[in-house]
Amino acid sequence: MSSASIIRDSSLAPSGADKIAWVWNNMPLLRAVCADFEKDRPLTGLKVALSVHLEAKTACLCRTLAAGGAEVFATGSNPLSTQDDVAAELARLGVHVYATHGCSQEEYDLYIRKVIEPGPDIIVDDGGDIVQMIRTRFPELEKNVIGGCEETTTGIARLRKLERNGALHFPMIAVNDADCKHLFDNRYGTGQSVFDGIDRTTNLIVAGKKVVVAGYGWCGKGVSMRAKGLGARVIVTEVDPVKALEAHMDGFTVMSMDEAAEQGDLFITVTGNCKVITEEHFLKMKNGAILCNAGHFDVEVDTACLNRIAAEQKQMKPNIRGYLLPNGTWIYLLAEGRLVNLAAGDGHPAEIMDMSFAIQALSCSYLAGHRGMLEPRLIPVPREIDNAVASKKLETLGIRIDALTPEQREYIGL
Ligand code: NAD
Ligand code: SAH
Numbered sequence: 001m002s003s004a005s006i007i008r009d010s011s012l013a014p015s016g017a018d019k020i021a022w023v024w025n026n027m028p029l030l031r032a033v034c035a036d037f038e039k040d041r042p043l044t045g046l047k048v049a050l051s052v053h054l055e056a057k058t059a060c061l062c063r064t065l066a067a068g069g070a071e072v073f074a075t076g077s078n079p080l081s082t083q084d085d086v087a088a089e090l091a092r093l094g095v096h097v098y099a100t101h102g103c104s105q106e107e108y109d110l111y112i113r114k115v116i117e118p119g120p121d122i123i124v125d126d127g128g129d130i131v132q133m134i135r136t137r138f139p140e141l142e143k144n145v146i147g148g149c150e151e152t153t154t155g156i157a158r159l160r161k162l163e164r165n166g167a168l169h170f171p172m173i174a175v176n177d178a179d180c181k182h183l184f185d186n187r188y189g190t191g192q193s194v195f196d197g198i199d200r201t202t203n204l205i206v207a208g209k210k211v212v213v214a215g216y217g218w219c220g221k222g223v224s225m226r227a228k229g230l231g232a233r234v235i236v237t238e239v240d241p242v243k244a245l246e247a248h249m250d251g252f253t254v255m256s257m258d259e260a261a262e263q264g265d266l267f268i269t270v271t272g273n274c275k276v277i278t279e280e281h282f283l284k285m286k287n288g289a290i291l292c293n294a295g296h297f298d299v300e301v302d303t304a305c306l307n308r309i310a311a312e313q314k315q316m317k318p319n320i321r322g323y324l325l326p327n328g329t330w331i332y333l334l335a336e337g338r339l340v341n342l343a344a345g346d347g348h349p350a351e352i353m354d355m356s357f358a359i360q361a362l363s364c365s366y367l368a369g370h371r372g373m374l375e376p377r378l379i380p381v382p383r384e385i386d387n388a389v390a391s392k393k394l395e396t397l398g399i400r401i402d403a404l405t406p407e408q409r410e411y412i413g414l
Contacts, residue, residue: 006099030358034067149173156174191219197345208232210235224247236252261284267292269294290331293337
């Protein structure tokens with residue numbers, strides 16, 4: 001075990017090992033990248049600082065980066081998604097792990113600091129917490145950084161802000177924006193895993209319920225699609241007129257949150273924004289309404305406001321907290337308003353994270369191979385990585401597709 005690790009309990013490692021073995025069997029792309037990495041060792045001598053939900057699929061990414069020659073320093077990207085048994089097994093495998101389930105904000109910050117302090121060459125971030133801390137607290141380390149990869153939409157929004165202010169000092173690859181990431185991970189991954197988290201927590205029927213989905217971006221499309229498949233009557237709220245129209249044409253009822261608040265049985269926010277459901281909405285809700293979030297932070301459902309105005313609170317069971325509002329209605333919040341699919345579940349399925357993490361690993365290799373050659377900007381995942389991941393995925397599914405003939409290439413002007 002890595003002597004430097006901070007984990008809950010090293011004796012949990014065997015259970016973590018079983019979980020990792022299960023998902024590894026279902027991650028053929030990452031296994032192929034890992035085999036190539038073992039041969040080519042593209043990350044030899046490099047330190048990778050990683051902050052991603054510390055569960056079994058992420059452990060497979062760590063293992064792949066280590067197979068490429070990297071020394072990996074890993075922490076979670078959300079206090080509730082860390083699985084202590086997986087963290088224990090990763091540490092046993094020699095990764096420097098700093099992560100405990102349910103850690104406090106102070107511990108969370110300490111763990112991020114721990115992965116940064118050794119001076120990373122490459123960063124794998126999920127939401128921008130590593131980049132933010134390097135920039136504000138360890139600016140002297142920025143010059144060592146070859147570059148990094150950002151996993152999620154909100155992280156990229158944060159990086160864009162930095163770039164605009166001239167404060168991004170090393171290249172960051174926008175992994176989320178690769179086609180093989182957001183088209184599948186954000187849409188199908190979030191769509192399925194959100195209901196996995198809700199179902200295993202509430203054990204209630206979705207069919208017949210009015211499900212309100214806030215945000216019709218990549219995640220919102222997936223969540224709405226799956227809600228419909230489960231038999232819900234789906235209402236979408238949006239701020240973007242084009243997305244709202246798209247939801248309407250996709251067959252969903254579109255209205256403002258003000259109107260939806262009165263009607264919904266189950267509310268799911270996936271906007272990446274703050275205060276999407278707040279006091280004026282809570283007070284209009286039906287008795288027994290259930291709220292949860294699958295967007296980045298625990299601010300989409302205004303949990304601070306809920307805590308402020310509730311006359312009484314009651315923990316119904318793990319991950320379900322009841323709030324008695326001043327008007328006498330009870331509403332229920334899942335997983336403290338944090339990403340319900342990860343805080344109350346195992347997150348996206350293995351086959352989905354297989355694609356996202358194959359892109360991550362190949363992007364790290366790309367950064368190492370282009371050391372000093374890339375601008376300190378937000379850069380797209382190279383098209384060849386996206387195409388290679390799609391082709392390999394099709395191959396593992398046994399799907400063959402056609403190829404353009406020379407005549408067709410000429411005809412369409414390629
Ligand atoms: P996106 O940009 O494609 O979509 C967000 C949508 O929300 C946009 O259409 C926007 O117009 C809409 N929106 C913004 N403010 C709103 C408001 N007040 N009311 C209603 N709609 C509003 O982003 P995405 O890729 O769908 O990601 C959404 C969030 O989910 C991000 O925070 C992202 O980081 C996170 N995410 C979570 C998971 C997960 O596993 N839970 C997976 C991927 C992304
Ligand atoms: N810091 C944020 C993290 C963003 S979560 C937080 O507070 O929670 C959004 C990202 O989680 C998505 O882009 C998705 O790729 C990733 N994700 C979803 N399921 C996952 C899983 N099972 N393992 C690791 N990452 C996962």
